[in-house]
Amino acid sequence: MARIGIIGSEGRMGQALARAIADAGHEVAGGVDQGGNTANLAEACDVLVDFTAPPALEGNLHAAIGAGVPILIGTTGLEARHHAAIDSAAQAIPVLQTGNTSLGVTLLAHLVREAAARLGPQWDIEVLEMHHRMKVDAPSGTALLLGEAAAEGRGVALADHSERGRDGITGRRAEGAIGFASLRGGTVAGEHSVILAGEEERLTLSHVAEDRMIFARGAVAGAAWLIGRAAGRYAMPQVLGLD
Numbered sequence: 456m457a458r459i460g461i462i463g464s465e466g467r468m469g470q471a472l473a474r475a476i477a478d479a480g481h482e483v484a485g486g487v488d489q490g491g492n493t494a495n496l497a498e499a500c501d502v503l504v505d506f507t508a509p510p511a512l513e514g515n516l517h518a519a520i521g522a523g524v525p526i527l528i529g530t531t532g533l534e535a536r537h538h539a540a541i542d543s544a545a546q547a548i549p550v551l552q553t554g555n556t557s558l559g560v561t562l563l564a565h566l567v568r569e570a571a572a573r574l575g576p577q578w579d580i581e582v583l584e585m586h587h588r589m590k591v592d593a594p595s596g597t598a599l600l601l602g603e604a605a606a607e608g609r610g611v612a613l614a615d616h617s618e619r620g621r622d623g624i625t626g627r628r629a630e631g632a633i634g635f636a637s638l639r640g641g642t643v644a645g646e647h648s649v650i651l652a653g654e655e656e657r658l659t660l661s662h663v664a665e666d667r668m669i670f671a672r673g674a675v676a677g678a679a680w681l682i683g684r685a686a687g688r689y690a691m692p693q694v695l696g697l698d
């Protein structure tokens with residue numbers, strides 16, 4: 456049984472996580488939200504799970520390092536400086552960061568990497584996502600994860616080929632671009648499609664989250680897996696044995 460500390464405990468994911476922790480036979484060591492004492496929570500748990508917002512990241516990493524406990528970061532909307540902070544923290548403690556903790560999306564990323572590698576750059580790649588009206592970041596962390604997988608399959612850097620936020624006279628599509636489009640509305644838990652568009656044919660690889668409990672269950676599995684690991688940066692394929 457693991458004692459799991461929840462950062463962002465009153466949020467949509469924090470509440471789902473508490474249910475998933477109980478379902479899996481683990482214990483909620485406690486929870487914090489904005490203004491809470493994350494350092495105290497870190498001292499009282501075996502592993503922290505963070506579903507909050509990017510400004511909370513550095514403080515959460517600091518608390519985890521101070522207590523010497525692993526941390527799973529599910530928060531999205533992260534920028535290069537956040538990833539640099541995660542890399543640095545991973546020298547001291549085990550850290551797992553992912554835009555999506557579900558089994559289905561972890562496998563989807565694998566399939567996207569494979570399809571992009573096999574089909575080559577003459578197939579245009581577009582990543583489409585839809586989420587609930589409360590979501591604050593775009594493209595979603597999952598869309599970016601899938602874009603990274605496509606770029607890896609092609610052997611290029613996503614940053615050099617990403618096309619985001621098209622509007623107005625955009626000019627024709629850049630060769631080799633990986634495009635992103637975001638829809639928001641209702642209570643959609645999360646839908647992602649990667650469209651590979653070729654000459655007179657199109658391949659679409661999709662995932663639908665019917666309930667955010669899938670993310671919560673994956674996060675519990677990832678958090679429990681982190682306990683006792685060596686310091687380092689880990690990812691969901693390692694947890695799920697898909698590497």
Ligand SMILES: NC(=O)C1=CN([C@@H]2O[C@H](COP(=O)(O)OP(=O)(O)OC[C@H]3O[C@@H](n4cnc5c(N)ncnc54)[C@H](OP(=O)(O)O)[C@@H]3O)[C@@H](O)[C@H]2O)C=CC1
Nearest residue numbers: 463465466467468488489507511529530531554555556670
């Ligand atoms: N990786 C994955 O599989 C998934 C990732 N996510 C991501 O998780 C994040 C949270 O999503 P969701 O639960 O829907 O969002 P919510 O807005 O429902 O919840 C966020 C929670 O974090 C708390 N919070 C915000 N800032 C801090 C802080 N500085 N310290 C501690 N707590 C803080 C909020 O508290 P308060 O209200 O007091 O501000 C709130 O309780 C998002 O980035 C989302 O994209 C979501 C689903 C799956």
Ligand SMILES: O=C(O)C1=N[C@H](C(=O)O)C[C@H](O)C1
Nearest residue numbers: 531554590595596597644645
């Ligand atoms: O905010 C959400 O709800 C979700 N966020 C993650 C993302 O940005 O990809 C994962 C999931 O799609 C739900």
